[in-house]
Amino acid sequence: MRNYYSGITLFKLTGALLVVTAHALLIPLMQEVPEQQYQFALLALRIIVPCFYVVSGFLVYQGWTHAAVPGAYVRKYVTRIGIIYAFFCFLFMIRFTFPALQTGGLGLSNLFLQxxxxxxxxFLNGPFLQLWFIPPLLFGVLIxxxxxxxxxxxxxxxxxxxxYAICQxxxxxxxAFPHDFPWGPFSLLEGYKDDLISLFTRYFxxxxxxxxxxxxxxxxxxPFLRLKPRSLWMPAIVLTLxxxxxxxxxxDWNEKYKLAFSLIPNTILLFYGILRVPLKEVQKYHRAINLFSIIAFVCHIPxxxxxxxxxxxxxxxxxxxEGLIYLLLTLAECLAITWIWIRLPAKKKSVVL
Incomplete structure (x- = not known):
């Protein structure tokens, strides 16, 4: 039986709240800051998404190593997430693809465009803003x-x-260093340069x-938990500074900066702290907290x-x-959906899933 870490439950909750707050308030405010150069000071601290990936890798590894049939466990994990993701992709088609086909016709050029x-x-942007996270997660799990x-x-x-070094x-x-790629026989792909970079950055x-x-x-x-905290926070601080x-x-700052070398030690340091959180009482509320975290992360953009x-x-x-009301209303709706889901009879929940 795998260990329960209350810090992981609390991180999921905190991370989901931070993501919702960022999309509702912080990102728009940061874009209005006149001195964008200081965004570099925050680059190495963008560790919520990397730590979500680390937590996912940690838990799924423990899951398949404790499963009677590891391959079946991984298939079930990928299938469940894939079904949820497919639902949001279908919503995207209802909102954009089908109307575009109706107005633009079924000609070859419009079919190709859609x-x-x-x-x-x-595969790249996600059917909703926050869901770009999912395909790289499944890719990472399968590999x-x-x-x-x-x-x-x-x-x-x-x-x-x-x-990761290539992504840097x-x-x-x-x-900041020259990074022109000699396209040669792949010159047809040169027009998709930015998209290929985004794809490589997100997946790898x-x-x-x-x-x-x-x-x-x-x-x-x-062995990881036996490490002394100093051996983790010292290199993280030095490399970050x-x-x-x-x-x-x-x-010069621009929005194409997504990664930093110091993300790795900073993420490891945060994850170490997460595993060392001693609040075992959280386990009693694990299911409700975990459900709210998932709903808040997946549903906040819609x-x-x-x-x-x-x-x-x-x-x-x-x-x-208005931005604060906008944020609080979204969180209240996520809480309401969580409450309704918890109150659903088990049979109805299994049908929905």
Whole structure:
């Protein structure tokens, strides 16, 4: 039986609340800050998404190693998440694809365009803003399991490290250096350069690197927990200060900066702290907290869009008070959905799932 860590439950809750708050308030406010250069100071602290991946890798590794049939466990894990993701992809088609086909016709050019938009939505951008997270997660889980089943986790970590370093060159701390790619026979893909960079960053820089890291930490769980905190926070602080100082001095901020080398030690440090949280009382409320966290993360963007429509508000011209109401209303709706789901009879929930 695998260990229960109350810190993971609390992290899921805190992370979901931070993501909702960021999308409702913080990201729009940060874009209005006149001195964007100081966004570099926050780059190394964007560890919520990487830590979500690490937590997922950690838990799924423990799940398949304790399962009677590891492969069946992984298939069930991927299928469940895939079904939820497919539902939101279908909503995307209802909102965008079907109306575009109705107005633009079924000509070859429009079919090609809508297929391209749908492929981007499914595999790159997500059918809703926050759901870009899902395909890289499933990719990371499948590759991590494949490596584990062949006893190749170490080789996988080396390959992921190389991929992460390449991502620093295209969308991380090394962007300040020249990074023109000699396209040669692949010149037809040059027009998709930014999309390919985003794809590589999300699947290899985030998904594979951090899910695999979580799986490795699960494999070395006890030695990891025996580490002294100083051995983790000292290198994290030193690398963060050094890297941030160089970026502030020699690079110009733009939205293409997504990664930093210091994300890895900072994420490991946060995850270490999560595992050391001693509040075992949280286990009593684990199911409710976990359900609310999932609903808040998955549903907040659709709910925010519905709220804007119902209130007839414009996101661009929203005041600070309206933004706060917007946030609290979305969280209240997530709580209401959680309460309703908990109150559903078990048979009805199984039908819905």
């Amino acid at each position: 297929t391209k938009i749908l492929v981007y939505a499914v 991590s399991y494949w490596l584990w089943a062949r006893n190749r986790l170490l080789i996988g970590m080396i390959a992921a490290g190389v991929g 060159w295209t969308s991380g701390s090394l962007r 820089g985030f998904g594979l690197t951090f899910v695999l890291l979580g799986a490795v930490l699960a494999r070395k769980e006890q 050094f890297e941030t100082g160089l970026l502030l001095s020699f690079a 709910l925010m869009e519905l709220n804007l429509f119902a209130l007839d508000w414009d996101r661009a011209s929203m005041s600070g008070l």
